[in-house]
Amino acid sequence: MKLLLNLLEKQEKLFSKGSKLERFYPLHEALESFLFSTKLVTKTKTHIRDFIDTKRYMIIVVLALIPCTLFGIFNAGYQSHLAAGWSLDFLSVFMTGLKYVLPIILVSYTVGGLWEVLFAIVRKHEINEGFLVTGLLFPLTCPPNLPLWQVALGITFGVVIGKEVFGGTGKNFLNPALTARVFVFFTYPVQISGEVWTALPVSKNELVEGYSGATALAVASQAGKGDVALPQLIDSGFTLNNLFYGLIPGSIGETSVLCILIGAALLILTKIGSWRIMLGSLIGAILTILAFNFFSDQNSNAFLHVPILWQLFMGSFAFATVFMATDPVSAPDLNESKWVYGFLIGVMGMIIRVINPAYPEGWMLAILLMNVFAPLIDHLFVESKLKKRIANVI
C-alpha cells in the first residue's frame, strides 16, 4: 500500500498547476480518491464530518444491483440454452450469459466513462461517481443481444444529454439511465422491442420445437378479450413461481423479483433508497390493478383481468420501482412529495402498460414523465409547508 501511495504522490507532480499535463488533473484525482481516502480536511466551523460520501453512497447502490446482474447473466444464458435445446449445466449456461451480457456492461461503462472523463477535464472538476450506477443500470434494461453500437449510442445520449449538458451529477432533472434507454427505444425500435428478449444462439429453424420465447407481457397483451389472460399465461409456461424467481425471458436485470427485493432490502436498510417512493409506487400500482380488475368485463381487454400478484411480478415493475424511480437527483426532495411521485409512477406505469397498445411496458415513460413533474410536486408541498412557519423576516 505504501508503494502505491508513493507512486501516486510522484504522479501528482506531473499533473500539478503549471505543468503540461495540468488539464488532466481530474484523472489523477479520480484515481487517487478512488484508491485512497481523501487528504482534504474541514475548513469551517463544522470540524468533523459523517463518514458517508458520494462514493460510498453509489457503491451501495451498485452492491444492491449485483444480485440482479449475476442472475441476469445466468438467465440470459439459460433462456438461450432453453431455446436451442442445449445443456442446462450451470457453468456452460453462465458462460453463454457472460458472452452476451459482459460486452454490454463493458461498453456501457467504457463509453459512458470516457464521456464523464472528458467533461471532468473540460470543466475542471472531479469525476463524479453517479456514473457508476448509471453505467450498470442501463445495461440491465437492455435485451441480452442488443447491438453494442446501440449500447454505445444510448449511454452517450443518456450521459451527455441526460446529465452532463445540465451540469453533471446532481444537476440533471431526468434519470440518465432511462434517458439512454428511451433514446434507443425510439431511435432503433427493432432491436429493443418485439421478439428480442431471448438471445438466440442459433438460427430460428434450429430452435427447439414449440419454443416461443414470448415474455409474459407479450402473452397477456395479445390474449384477446375477457378473462383469458391468466389461462394463456399458464399455458405458455408461466407460473407465479418462475415470475418471482425470474427464469423467464425479459431484459437482463428485470426478471428476478427475488433479486430485486434483496437489492431493495439493502437500499432501505442503509437508508439510501427511498422506501417512500417504492411503497408509493406499489400502492399506486395495486390500486390501479384493483380498478382494472373491478371495472373490466367479458368484453374488455384481457390484460385488464390479470390478477394483482401476476401483474406486479411480470415485466419490469419491480426493477423500475426499486432502482429507477428511487434515483435521488431526479426524484423530488421532500418526503411528502416522494409519496405522491411514487404513487403517480405506479398508476401511470400500469396504465401505459395495460391500456396503451403502442407500448409493451410503461415504467420508462411513467418515470420520465414524473421526473418532469417532480419539481412541481415539490413546489406545491414546499409552499404549503413554508406557510405554516411563524414568519421570521427583517
Added chain:
Amino acid sequence: MKNIKVKNTYDVALSGIPTLDVISIEPKNKVAVLPSTFPNIKPKLEKKMGEKIKLGEKLFIDKKNPDINFCSPASGEIVDIVYGPRRRLDAILIKEDVSLDPIVFETHSEESLNLASREDLVKRLVESGIWPFFRAFPFKTIPKISEVPPAIYVCLDNDEPFMPQSEILIDHYLSDLKLGLAAVKKIANNNLKLSCKKGNNKALDALSSMITHQLIGKYPANNPAVYLYHAKKNSSENKSWTIKPFDIVRIGAFLRKGTYPSDILVSMGGSKSDKKCHIKTKEGVSIQDLIGSDLDSKSRYIAGGVLTGRNASDLPYLGFNDSALTIIEEGSAPEMLSFLSLGTEKPSKTATFFSSLTPEATFDISSSLSGGKRSCIGCSICVDVCPVNIYPQLLAKSILADDHESSIMHGLLDCADCGLCTYVCPSKIELGQVIEDKKEQLAKEVLV
C-alpha cells in the same frame, strides 16, 4: 413548566467527552482579548501598545455602538497587538501584573438588585464590559443598549459534544448563578425563559421556580435558537436575546464582588486531549497553558464544540466567547479503497457502515472531510437533522441563486447554526457556511 419535544435531533457518537471532574489551571503566559471573535463589530482600541491596563478597564469599543465597553480580563501591560488580514484587530495580548488594582464597581445582592431599576442595571453591565454576554436573535449580535428584548431564552444544559455541563454550575456556582439569573430576569423585564434538559433533577431541584421549560431531544434540543423556535408563539419573539449559562454565573460573580469576573469554567475534551474534564481558569488563557505543552501540528485545536467551534490554531487562546477546548486529530491517514471498508469504526447517520451495529459505541473522529466535494444529489439527509424544520438543501440553493425572498421564506433567520446539516452531507457541501455567510451579509445591511 412545559415540555418541548424537538424532532430531527442527532447525537454524534464522539469519544473524549469531558468528565465532571474539576481542576484549576492558572494562566502562566499572557492572556488574550480576541476582538475579531465578536459578531458584527468594528473594534477600535482605546489603549496603546505598552500601556498598563487594569482589570475591568475599557480596552476597546465598537465604532458602530461606541457606548458599549469591552473591558480587560486582567491587570497588566499590553505587550502585543496582533492584526489579521486587512488590519483586522485579532488579538490584544496582556502580560499579567497582579500588583495593579482592578477597577471597582458597586456590588449588589439579590435584595438590592430587586430595588434597582432596569436602566441602572443596564448602565452597570455596559460600563463593566459585561453587556456583550447578551446576544440578540436573529443574528446573535450584541444588542443595542436601548433595546428591550421581548424575552430572553436561556438553556442551562447543552448537548453539543464538549461544552460545560450544568451539574457543575449547580454544584460549584449556585449562589452566583441565582444572582445572575435575577439580573437577567430584570434585563428581560421578567420575560425570562429558562430551560433545562428533561429529567435534569439537579437543576429542577435547585432552580425549580425559575425553570419554565424542559427540552426533550438529542443535539441540539438544548440550543437557544432551537428553544426559541419551538417556544415562540408569534413573530414578535424573533428578536429575543440569549446568554450562555456560565456567563450568567459571571454576571452574578460581578454583582457580588464588584470587579470584572475573569474567572471562567471551561470544558476540555476530545480524542487527542490528555485532559477530559472541566477546568477553572481565567478568561484569555492560552491553549498552551491548558494543555501544558506547545501546540502539536497533528492535532486540531477547537475553541468550542466540534460542530460549531472556532479553529484556534491561529489565535490559541480562550477568549470572552469561548467556553470549551476540543482537541481532535487533524486529517486522517490514507486508507486504501476506503469506500469498500466495513467501517466498524466509522460512525454515520446513514446505516452504510457496520458501525451501525454498535449504536452505543463512541468513536474517534478526525477533521478529515471523508470525501470529495460534489454537487447536491438530493439525498435529503440534511432535512432529517434540521431541528428547526428548514430544508437546508433548498435554503442553500436559494441563497446561492441570490433569491433573497425565498431564502427568508425558507426560514433563513430561524437557523440555529447547529452544524448538523453540514456534518451529514455526503457531497461535503458547506451548507452551514453558505447560510452563515448570508446571515452575516444581511446583518451588516440591516443592523446599523
